[in-house]
Amino acid sequence: MPKPQNIDAPIVMVDHASLTRFSEDSAYKSECPICPNGVLLIYRENGVLQRHDRCVSCGQQVFYLDEAINGEPLAPFKRTPDSSEIS
Ligand SMILES: [Zn+2]
Numbered sequence: 001m002p003k004p005q006n007i008d009a010p011i012v013m014v015d016h017a018s019l020t021r022f023s024e025d026s027a028y029k030s031e032c033p034i035c036p037n038g039v040l041l042i043y044r045e046n047g048v049l050q051r052h053d054r055c056v057s058c059g060q061q062v063f064y065l066d067e068a069i070n071g072e073p074l075a076p077f078k079r080t081p082d083s084s085e086i087s
Contacts, residue, residue, distance in 0.1 A: 004059025006034060011052075011061045016042075016069050027070035034060045042069070049074045 012033065019030035022039050028049075032038025038057035043050040051064045051074050064074060 004055075004057070006055065006061075007059030009034075009060055011063050013063050013065055016064045016066045032058060032060060033062070034058055045075070051075055051077070 014033060016030065019033060019040070021027065022029035022031050028042040030040040030042075032040055032055040035055060035058035038055035038060070040053045040055055040062060042053055049069055049072055053062050053064065054060065055062070066074060068074060
């Protein structure tokens with residue numbers, strides 16, 4: 001299997017609310033803003049929505065800037081090696 005094309009691309013900061021929902025039956029899944037057929041699924045850790053996500057098709061990493069998705073709060077911002085890009 002070839003390596004996804006955007007797996008090493010710089011992380012993209014997005015508002016989840018600004019993305020197109022992938023289907024009407026999910027308030028979470030979004031169309032990838034980078035590639036034509038990609039999907040962003042949203043990850044949970046211990047039931048909490050995570051800010052980091054990755055396109056299942058092109059491998060592009062995204063970081064959600066929203067306070068909440070579908071009324072559900074996202075994990076709080078925390079310092080990461082990526083934090084210099086968040087400001
Ligand atoms: Zn993609």
